[in-house]
Amino acid sequence: MPEGDAPATPAKTQRKKKFKWRPWLRALHRDLGYLAVGLTFVYALSGLAVNHIADWDPNFTNFEREFVLEGPLPDDEQQAAAIVMSAAGIEETPLDVYSPADGELEITLETSTLFVATKTGKVYEEGQEERFALRAANWLHLNRGKKAWTYFADGYAGALLLLAVSGMFMIPGRKGLMGRGAVLVIAGIAIPLAYLAYVGGP
Amino acid sequence: MTDPAPSLAKTIARRDFIRKAASGTVIAAMGGGLYTISDHLTSEAKAQSRADGRARVPPGQRVISALKPMGGQAGDPARSSVKIKVHGEVERPLELDFRELLGMDAIDTRADVHCVTGWTMLDARWKGVRVKDLAEKAGLKDSARHVIFESAHGYTANVRLDEGLADNVMIVWEHDGRPLRRPHGAPVRALVPDLYFWKSSKWLTGIRFTRRDQPGYWETRGYSNHADPWKEERYA
Numbered sequence: 001m002p003e004g005d006a007p008a009t010p011a012k013t014q015r016k017k018k019f020k021w022r023p024w025l026r027a028l029h030r031d032l033g034y035l036a037v038g039l040t041f042v043y044a045l046s047g048l049a050v051n052h053i054a055d056w057d058p059n060f061t062n063f064e065r066e067f068v069l070e071g072p073l074p075d076d077e078q079q080a081a082a083i084v085m086s087a088a089g090i091e092e093t094p095l096d097v098y099s100p101a102d103g104e105l106e107i108t109l110e111t112s113t114l115f116v117a118t119k120t121g122k123v124y125e126e127g128q129e130e131r132f133a134l135r136a137a138n139w140l141h142l143n144r145g146k147k148a149w150t151y152f153a154d155g156y157a158g159a160l161l162l163l164a165v166s167g168m169f170m171i172p173g174r175k176g177l178m179g180r181g182a183v184l185v186i187a188g189i190a191i192p193l194a195y196l197a198y199v200g201g202p
Numbered sequence: 203m204t205d206p207a208p209s210l211a212k213t214i215a216r217r218d219f220i221r222k223a224a225s226g227t228v229i230a231a232m233g234g235g236l237y238t239i240s241d242h243l244t245s246e247a248k249a250q251s252r253a254d255g256r257a258r259v260p261p262g263q264r265v266i267s268a269l270k271p272m273g274g275q276a277g278d279p280a281r282s283s284v285k286i287k288v289h290g291e292v293e294r295p296l297e298l299d300f301r302e303l304l305g306m307d308a309i310d311t312r313a314d315v316h317c318v319t320g321w322t323m324l325d326a327r328w329k330g331v332r333v334k335d336l337a338e339k340a341g342l343k344d345s346a347r348h349v350i351f352e353s354a355h356g357y358t359a360n361v362r363l364d365e366g367l368a369d370n371v372m373i374v375w376e377h378d379g380r381p382l383r384r385p386h387g388a389p390v391r392a393l394v395p396d397l398y399f400w401k402s403s404k405w406l407t408g409i410r411f412t413r414r415d416q417p418g419y420w421e422t423r424g425y426s427n428h429a430d431p432w433k434e435e436r437y438a
Contacts, residue, residue: 057385096283098300126388
């Protein structure tokens with residue numbers, strides 16, 4: 001009986017079974033990908049917002065307005081402030097009411113400040129409203145909080161490196177690193193290098 | 203009816219996508235070109251020179267018509283909370299509240315400012331006091347070599363003493379005839395017009411004179427220690 005015809009025993013079959021690492025790599029890539037979704041949105045959206053900081057304020061919407069009250073305001077700062085606030089349609093309690101000089105009154109609120117010329121009744125308000133989600137994303141991205149967030153940010157950076165490396169080896173053959181994958185990887189590396197060469201380095 | 207040649211249809215779809223993407227890129231680039239051509243403010247200002255012979259607009263800058271808010275961690279905006287410290291290498295350290303600042307000889311002046319991100323604002327109007335006058339009031343020691351502008355949340359910016367005491371270097375509380383706005387550093391900010399604008403610390407809390415240089419927030423994060431716009435000293 002030729003050797004090849006001998007029935008394989010279960011033990012032999014197990015020994016012949018090769019370890020397939022690609023499914024594990026794909027699973028790792030997939031799960032890291034899921035994990036990175038939240039922070040990718042935070043960093044990407046904040047990156048877009050802050051990249052164009054010269055064109056807009058990524059943290060706040062800024063506003064100002066002017067109006068004039070009738071007649072001089074009372075000398076008492078609190079009374080004057082109450083009249084101004086009422087005329088402005090503001091109901092919150094001021095953080096501060098301050099007269100830096102004769103005829104000037106400043107009412108500081110949470111998101112704006114009213115500058116009042118008490119003799120003429122002229123009021124100038126300037127302030128800013130928070131873009132809540134973007135401001136939070138920018139705060140995290142710029143690591144304003146420091147401390148523990150540094151560890152999360154480092155972990156995310158490590159996860160991105162793992163995603164990049166695992167992504168390269170996920171698919172075999174012509175669409176993997178032996179073909180199109182290699183072209184795209186080289187293109188991705190060449191773009192920053194070409195730019196550096198074009199601008200003459202850092 | 204099924205598609206007789208799905209692979210061909212995919213190829214056509216891909217080509218269509220690439221064609222559209224390329225068209226979009228060309229249109230966007232043309233838009234940028236038109237924008238550049240129509241930038242009269244910049245082209246007019248580029249023909250002008252300053253009194254010191256330098257170009258009115260430093261290289262790589264585009265002229266805009268209003269200050270842009272550039273972010274940062276805001277401090278307390280209330281003028282009542284102002285306490286500007288003038289300290290370090292001085293004989294008589296000062297702590298000035300807003301009324302005391304108003305009591306000094308305020309100057310209403312115009313100055314061009316240049317942001318490292320590429321915008322320049324010409325003839326911006328400012329009201330405040332000269333750092334030189336504050337230094338004199340505090341009795342500046344001969345040992346001082348640098349000026350450190352200190353701001354809320356530990357932000358600092360360093361400037362060489364000779365540049366920090368220039369006639370156009372001030373701390374200001376009004377811009378364009380109005381109280382300084384929150385995004386621009388209310389209630390008080392520094393103004394160092396001849397260096398990139400990050401040296402003009404917003405939400406100012408103090409001016410410290412030092413013997414040795416102490417690079418500040420951006421200077422320790424890859425930006426130039428000196429920051430001369432005419433030499434394009436943007437990065438370290």
